[in-house]
Amino acid sequence: MSSPCDPQYAPAGDVGAALMVVDSRLKALHDGRTETDPEQQQLVKQYAATLGPTGVDALLDGACTLIYMFMEWMRKACEDHDKDVIEYTVPVLVATMRMMPKTFRPEVIPTMAGLLIASGTGLSPNLWRAQYGRWTDAEMNPLEATVVLLAEHINRITDDENFATRLITDALSRADQDEDQD
Structure with missing residues (x-):
C-alpha cells in the first residue's frame, strides 16, 4: 500500500540552491570557521529575498530532498554492513543537535529527528x-x-x-543526462 508520504509524490524543490548553501557551510566548517562571515550571510539574505514565497518553498523542498538522498545513501551503506540506518545515524545526529542549543532549541529536535527517521524509512521528509x-x-x-x-x-x-556534495552533484548530472537522452 502506498503512503501519502511516498517520495514519488514529493516535489524535489531547488536541490541545486540547497546544495550550494550546504556546501558553503561545509567549507566554512573545514576552514575552521564556526560562524558564517557577515559578507556570506548578507549574500544569503539577498539571495533569499529574491526568491519570493515559491522560491523559499522550493529551497525548503530542496533541503528535504537532500536529507532524503543522504539518508538513502546511508541506508544502502548501512545495509552493506548489516547495520540499521536509523540506529547508526539518528542517535549520533541528535546527540550533536543537543550539544548545539543556540541552533537547535529543544523543541525542534524531535522534528529534525523525525525528518531523518522519515527519510530512513523511505518516506519523503517534506511530505512527512x-x-x-x-x-x-x-x-x-x-x-x-x-x-x-x-x-x-x-x-x-x-x-x-567533499563526498556528500559530490554524491549529489553526480546524481544531478546523471539526471540531466537521462533527460537529454529522452
Missing part, C-alpha cells in the same frame, strides 16, 4: 513534515543545520570532506 502544518521560522536554521550535519556525517564516514 507537511502533515503538521507549514514550516515555522524557528525551524529554518535547524533544518539547514540538519542537512549540514548529515552531509558532514557522510563526509566523516567516507573520510572525504
